[in-house]
Amino acid sequence: MVAPATLSLRPFATLAPSRAALPRVGAGFALPPAVSCQPRRRRLSLRAVAVDSDQQGSPEPPDQEAKPKKYHFLVANAKFMLDEEEHFQEQLKEKLRLYGEREKEQDFWLVVEPKFLDRFPNITKRLKRPAVALVSTDGNWITFMKLRLDRVLAEQFEAETLEEALASNPVDLKFDKPEKWTAPYPKYEYGWWEPFLPPKSSNGTA
Amino acid sequence: MASSAMELSLLNPAAMRGLSAAKPRVVSSRRIVRFRVASSAAAPPAAKPGTPKKRGKTEIQETLLTPRFYTTDFDEMERLFNAEINKQLNQEEFDALLQEFKTDYNQTHFVRNPEFKAAADKMEGPLRQIFVEFLERSCTAEFSGFLLYKELGRRLKKTNPVVAEIFSLMSRDEARHAGFLNKGLSDFNLALDLGFLTKARKYTFFKPQVHLLRDLPVGEDWVLEDENRHGDFFSALLKAQPQFLNDWKAKLWSRFFCLSVYVTMYLNDCQRTTFYEGIGLDTKEFDMHVIIETNRTTARIFPAVLDVENPEFKRKLDRMVEINKKIIAIGESDDIPLVKNLKRIPHVAALVSEIIAAYLMPPIESGSVDFAEFEPQLVY
Structure with missing residues (x-):
């Protein structure tokens, strides 16, 4: 006995999948939606799905604003982040090199005296200034970096644009040189962090 | 395996x-x-009878x-x-x-x-x-x-x-x-x-x-x-x-592990100054740099660490090196084993007392900020 066919109400937008959403086979050949690679099943099990009217999908108007993006950050004083922390520069440099090799877009930045700190009074009252934040859209990586650096404060925020997220206040950074340097490698050059600063347009001073 | x-x-x-x-x-x-x-x-596998031993x-x-x-x-x-x-x-x-x-x-x-x-x-x-x-x-x-x-x-x-x-x-x-x-x-x-x-x-x-x-x-x-x-x-x-990590025993263990690693490394490397000098390093200075950096990293998890930046800590390590040299010299002498062991006793005792003295130096309270009991001391 065949189960009675029931109507499944779904948002309109899902009826016509975009080309990008279709499974790809071979060199750019996309299967039409009706074709299935799965073996046919004898029994038809269809469910009726009740959908609220406000869930009914309607094509989004093209001028609708993009959703704000989530940014994760770690923050500490500039002396710790840029001058004292032995492996920090190596890690960032290594990550940037890897992104270059794998043609991945940069998703992490260093922000000196970020403007977004104003949103976090609980953090600013515990922070020695000037402060430096490591900001990324990759929350997993920030969790890892928190584990590595430990002596940092972590939070997250949303911003409409990258410029807004990475805006900073102008500040002069000065670090005293150590009296005696015993390591078999030179101390990191002042300004090593510049390749990791946000693009010029997102600097609050621009 | x-x-x-x-x-x-x-x-x-x-x-x-x-x-x-x-x-x-x-x-x-x-x-x-x-x-x-x-x-x-597991004993090493014995060579089969009749097979010549591999040379060298x-x-x-x-x-x-x-x-x-x-x-x-x-x-x-x-x-x-x-x-x-x-x-x-x-x-x-x-x-x-x-x-x-x-x-x-x-x-x-x-x-x-x-x-x-x-x-x-x-x-x-x-x-x-x-x-x-x-x-x-x-x-x-x-x-x-x-x-x-x-x-x-x-x-x-x-x-x-x-x-x-x-x-x-x-x-x-x-x-x-x-x-x-x-x-x-x-x-x-x-x-x-x-x-x-x-x-x-x-x-x-x-x-x-x-x-x-x-x-x-x-x-x-x-x-x-x-x-x-x-x-x-x-x-x-x-x-x-x-x-x-959070009791007095953990604090004692943490200091013990740090000290055992630092002393072992320092004594080991000071026996091999030729190697470090050969690659252009001052052995003791380099080791102290490694010890200080390691200690800073370790302080992010251990509840207590040694005060390695205190000049007295390095002085103790240097005294251990001198004592260790004497122990090695006795071992290389032509004396019979019994005499060697008797000669070693005062030096081993001196070495142990230096290690204990280093261990008993006032430690630095530390640990991860996630445990945050000591956060007021921190400057982020």
């Missing part, structure tokens, strides 16, 4: 370009270095400072990392760590170029011998790590798949390091017989909590990013076991 040396070459072969797999090789022009240990659990094998002396092969209580490890039993495991941290290990930043870094061989050919005399010993010790330590992590990765698969996979990826790193170092030895016409090591070397048992404490990024590989990531992993494991 007999096939572990073979597994070295199977771990991510694409990543091991330019890297000889660290499997045992017998090449006529090379001498295979074997570690023969009288008290080993060198026996390496097992001493207190020699890298060991470590094993642990795997059942207890399973209990420690069982998320149902241990509710404090921070899964977010482990997921983040797993992603970082999978990224494998150093995949293409272990590639040797012709300069390696050229540099080896230039080395002569005592410097060459000391450098070979350094490679042998490092290779043994890395291979030991590979075996332990591989086994932990296998044992923890059901208990905690994420932690198990991290252990497996760490064994990949250690295998790569051991293979790279063994390839370095081939520049000196040497090769460690890693398959033999697996079977014949004595395994030193350590309780899991001791493993967690001693596997933080301290020791010879402190500068490698791979090893730093391993340290991050052990930090996360320790944070999930606050019972190992």
